[in-house]
Amino acid sequence: MKNRLLEKRAFDSRLTSPDVTAKEKWLGYLLGPSGALLLNAVLATYLNVYYTDVLNLTTVWGGAFLAVFPIVSKIIDAITNIVMGYIIDRTHTKQGKARPWLLLSAPLVAVTGILLFTVPSGSQTVQVIWVMLSYNLFYSFAYTIYNMSHGLMVPLSTRDTEKRGSLSVFNQIASIMMSGIIVALIFPMVVMPIIGVDRSKWIGLMSALSCLALPLTLMEYYFTKERVTLESNEVSKVEEIPFKVQLKALATDKYMVAIYLYFFIVTAATCIKNISLVYFCNYVLGTYNDGKTQTLISVIGGIPMGIGIFAVWPLAKKFGKRNLTIAGCVLISVGSLICWLFPTNMVVMLIGQFIKNMGGLPGSYIIMALFADVLDHFEWKNRFRCDGVAMSVFNIISVTMVGLCTGLFNGLLSKAGYIAPQVINGVTVAAQQSQAVKSTITFGFVGLETITSILAIVLLLVLNVEKDIDKKQAEIKARNENKKAEE
Numbered sequence: 001m002k003n004r005l006l007e008k009r010a011f012d013s014r015l016t017s018p019d020v021t022a023k024e025k026w027l028g029y030l031l032g033p034s035g036a037l038l039l040n041a042v043l044a045t046y047l048n049v050y051y052t053d054v055l056n057l058t059t060v061w062g063g064a065f066l067a068v069f070p071i072v073s074k075i076i077d078a079i080t081n082i083v084m085g086y087i088i089d090r091t092h093t094k095q096g097k098a099r100p101w102l103l104l105s106a107p108l109v110a111v112t113g114i115l116l117f118t119v120p121s122g123s124q125t126v127q128v129i130w131v132m133l134s135y136n137l138f139y140s141f142a143y144t145i146y147n148m149s150h151g152l153m154v155p156l157s158t159r160d161t162e163k164r165g166s167l168s169v170f171n172q173i174a175s176i177m178m179s180g181i182i183v184a185l186i187f188p189m190v191v192m193p194i195i196g197v198d199r200s201k202w203i204g205l206m207s208a209l210s211c212l213a214l215p216l217t218l219m220e221y222y223f224t225k226e227r228v229t230l231e232s233n234e235v236s237k238v239e240e241i242p243f244k245v246q247l248k249a250l251a252t253d254k255y256m257v258a259i260y261l262y263f264f265i266v267t268a269a270t271c272i273k274n275i276s277l278v279y280f281c282n283y284v285l286g287t288y289n290d291g292k293t294q295t296l297i298s299v300i301g302g303i304p305m306g307i308g309i310f311a312v313w314p315l316a317k318k319f320g321k322r323n324l325t326i327a328g329c330v331l332i333s334v335g336s337l338i339c340w341l342f343p344t345n346m347v348v349m350l351i352g353q354f355i356k357n358m359g360g361l362p363g364s365y366i367i368m369a370l371f372a373d374v375l376d377h378f379e380w381k382n383r384f385r386c387d388g389v390a391m392s393v394f395n396i397i398s399v400t401m402v403g404l405c406t407g408l409f410n411g412l413l414s415k416a417g418y419i420a421p422q423v424i425n426g427v428t429v430a431a432q433q434s435q436a437v438k439s440t441i442t443f444g445f446v447g448l449e450t451i452t453s454i455l456a457i458v459l460l461l462v463l464n465v466e467k468d469i470d471k472k473q474a475e476i477k478a479r480n481e482n483k484k485a486e487e
Helices: 024-030 034-054 057-063 065-089 101-116 123-157 160-197 200-220 227-235 241-249 254-285 295-321 323-341 344-360 361-365 369-383 388-415 435-462 465-486
Strands: 422-424 428-429
Touching: 024 065, 024 123, 024 160, 024 200, 024 465, 034 057, 034 065, 034 123, 034 160, 034 200, 034 295, 034 361, 034 388, 057 065, 057 241, 057 388, 065 295, 065 388, 123 160, 123 200, 123 369, 123 435, 160 200, 160 295, 160 361, 160 369, 160 422, 160 465, 200 361, 241 254, 241 369, 241 388, 254 295, 254 369, 254 388, 254 435, 295 323, 295 361, 323 344, 323 361, 323 369, 323 465, 344 361, 344 435, 369 388, 369 435, 369 465, 388 435, 422 435, 422 465
Parallel strands: none
Antiparallel strands: 422 428
């Protein structure tokens, strides 16, 4: 894609330095992404609650709607991710190949985020149609464009592995600290007790969060820069590698396969955990919207994340990104098992959560820096880059697992006999759930992660890409300089 409009100075990055700057870290990778990531974090935890408890869609099609609809929608999302990756790799503008799409996503995310919650109060059929359309407009269209372009900014920002790691940390702070604090602390303690199942309050709140994403995403656009893309464009004319060739190369690279499988199982466990969190705090460990149970669980999760800002990257430089992530997975398995064995004991749960969340630090803060190393290894091995397609596969894993996990969890809840709360005389009254429902929720929140963390360790043992990445990057640089000299 070529666009003369983007040639205008008004669309230029506000960064001029060839090296990563402090302004870039704070505005482009921390503050800028926080709007869209906050919205997505809220949706990941509470959109399903809106569907089950506010719209009461658990009974539609005999409980099948909320089980089938997310899966079908994520299949559509997977297709759009493939298309988007293909488009990004063929986008050649003065502003780069990913940043133009970041710019476009800003208004799209805001508008479609509002549509998710402005479901008409008409017939159930109208509601179902609106839910299906708005869900796919947001996830399969708007957020796909944002997430694809946003995810490529770290790999395309610089080849310097240390600076990539620093940007990755700042990026994850935006996701984990800023959005995590609000979603995990403020929402259960302040927001949820106020809005309950009042549809108008939900609409007002989520519309405000959606609008907030617009200016912040524009900030992310203006304070990021694709230095790797510029370097490649200076070497030679961009080669159009056939799509089939790119896919085959990705599928036959052991490091790519290993990190994709890692993403797959970790994403599955994380999705189920995020969906089941509210239900676990409402029905297993605490009482419905008590304002303290989820807050306590989240505070224990937030403390390690705060520590991680200062500790993770120095440890990663000393022991290696992969090795540190393996150690983290060991802690996750131990902490999750403790929680699984004693799900109704608050003290034991908090101890287990602390251990588990300490283990989650490497995977949260540095995994994208490790993915960037894999992309460089891929370029060294195959003599071409396909960042867009590679990221589309990553996003396909993410979005399909969200759909599969949401559908699976809702299906299991319905089968176990989940009963949605009701509003009686203006007061939200929660139902008494069966032991089958509680067991389903508990496995989703802590049981599955116990198993997947062990599988992740096995995959990480294969992912030894860091051992010679500096040498490979030097060879890529020399190769590009030779090409430039020949031309």
